[in-house]
Amino acid sequence: MGELQELEEMLPQAGAHFLDSDRERAKHEMQGPFFLPPGPTGFSFALYQSVGVGLIPGHRLELLENSTVFDRMVEDIRNAKQSVHILVYIWRPSRVSDRIVEALVERARAGVQCRVVVDPVGSEQVRGDKDFDLQVEKRLTDAGVEVHYYRLLAGKVVGRLLGRTHNKIVVVDGRIGYTGGFGIWKVWEGDGLKPEEWRDTHVRVEGPEVRRMQLSFSRHWQESGGGLLPPSAFPELEEQETQGPAGAGFVDSAGKLGVTDAERMVRLVIAAARERLWIANAYFTPPNAILEQLEEKCRQGVEIRLLGPGPIHDVPIIRASQRSTYERLLDAGVRIYEYQPSMMHSKTLIVDDWLAVVGSTNLDVLSLNKLGEGSLVMNDPEFVRKLERCWAKDLRHSKEITLENGGRTNPWRRLARRSTQLVGRDR
Template sequence: MKNTRPDLITLGITAVAASFVTLVIKNFVSGEKKIRKRIPRKYNIADPQFERSMSQLLGPPILDGNRIIALNNGVEIFPAMLAGIASAKTTITFETYIYWSGVVAEQFSNALSAKAREGVKVHVLIDGMGCDCVEGESLQRMKDAGVEVEVYHLHNLSRVNQRTHRKLLVIDGRMGFTGGVGIGDSWLGNADAEDHWRDTHYQVEGPVVAQFQAAFMDNWMKTHATVLHGDAYFPAIEEQGPHRCQMFKSSPMEGSESARLMYLLSITAAEKSLRVGNAYFVPDDLVTDTLIAAVRRGVTVEVLVPGQHLDSALVRRSSRHRWGRLLRNGVRVFEYQPTMYHCKVMIIDDLWVSVGSANFDNRSFRLNDEANLNVFDREFALRECGEFLKDKENAREVTWEEWKHRPLAEKAGDAAAALLRSQV
């Protein structure tokens, strides 16, 4: 009888190889077509058509009657979030990318556990890659107290490269928090030391909070496979303030181009000024072309990024490699000096603002689940512009001449890092 053992081994190796290739394709290669040509400019930010595009093409609708309070750095952010948790009467939903062991993680674990023991329904969704304590005491304490804790895509190999980068906290379906902050000790303090990061979060009340809740439910249903609904989660919400806004969300499962398209449409509509503050600024070719086109039609374009204090050397090098064409064509780039700059803000014509979790990089545009609060309000935009200008005072400008004459070894390192920019 013919020995079939070698055939079985060959079949096994082939199956493993095929599975590996399939996982790589699912994690790193998208089958969707990408927007490759620059979007024609047909209106500016103040034109009603821009708002219709944001509300109808990308959705959800921009809603009236919201109140937004900007919170700067951990000294303001964490007390406000913990006070919100302490005030909860019925429900708490919480989604975050980073949950790092430490003082802040313990504070949130204790606060959420206490509310669960009081009978409040508490649901926590964290990303498996962004959390360093999946099996740690903080999460176990919450589970023991009755908190429903889910970890996003940790054991799903076909989705392990797709992460939830959203930062959403909703209290009783009426108060929401979002922005750039994770649950980690790096955000403690007031950006007054090298290990105290600069960041902004936003406390929101009003009808748009229902969109916060819907964004959370989007991933909760994918992970927990249950639907949370009813008055405890989606109460009727009266108008609370003057701000008009939407909670924009994106996901590779539902159209990975949506975050990128939102940025492209916004930049294309800019008429006077465009200010971008972003922790991870690695623009692709089309975004670069769109920024340059804005400068050529008279828009002042300023980009504020981290300086030497950055948690990823690969991101810093990939970013710097992409600055050449921008600097040569009039885009101004500033590096924040005191500490890690982790804000994510775009302000256009002192009228349209986008803040939240999305970065200016491929991971946010095509791989991560993101959520941004988009605000159509001049008063809010001017306030954010003021904060941007304050941060710029603590930054140094990088010129075209300086960039062009970097040491050869630095140029080579930047170019090598840029080869991996689709994953940083």
């Protein structure tokens, strides 16, 4: 413990020169909490001002838990007529990979244009692992599927190592879109109730905002060596295809100096809460500005719940950093739960009875500052009710954390948080 305390005392010195200037310029940086008029209209206008995306009407939504996303996805791929586009952070050989590959191969041989972008870090190319090359890429390219890697790392340094795409996007015929927490690998098989099977949440969407998801794929495709997509990838929707009951906006975010669209979106969603804010997130260790905003919402009487991973976690230092936030949040009135059976990998938000968010965006400094992310923001009370039922199931498998049973911080947790916050500091 003595070594930990000594290291903890030394670490702040590395960032101490930031502190005075941070305080000096705070009044010139993005502030919060925001005041928003209640309801979807005011929120949509605020979201548009902040990220250029409002809540567009006319969507049909489908909530998909765990591996059910692949059942639906394979069905849609096999019915594709024009194109299938996949952008994903993790794709590794597995049974679920075989299902996707078989569907793509069949469609490509039938003349459907199939394009894939994978991140080489998430798909383990950075370690020289050739499994994807031999077991996935070769099968796809032999059948006519075009495959590209996003930002190869050869000869590059830390800046590019952190500047990855963490997006999870599938677009079929420019009319059907998927996003959520999924990767294409064995941990996303099953029902999230076994240690080796992660718990996750995804959404299938039809409607106008699929076009924005396609645009996100297109931009990654171009940067990865692909060309421009043909006009058929951006079809004009028939009137009946824009008559769904839900409003939605897809927020695409890229890492950059300053405040990203991911962080803007998260701050506005928090600001929209009047009665409740339920957060399920795999890597919850947000910057202090967001923690302060959550504390302010508690003071306003908003019921805040946080559901995060428990003892089964793929990045132990992130879990320690997550737990370092508990004491201040519990003191403010937040109720905190940890999922017990497996790694809880969902990235969802519920606000009051009308607003939900599902996507790839974690509430940590990497997602909010460095990585490419995408989330679907939805105004749909029925979808919120379905997501609420997911919460009820998850809480049956979760442990509530209090100050007496693990909620207090300690030197290791404080050290972990300081370390993880420094990774994303650029302003």
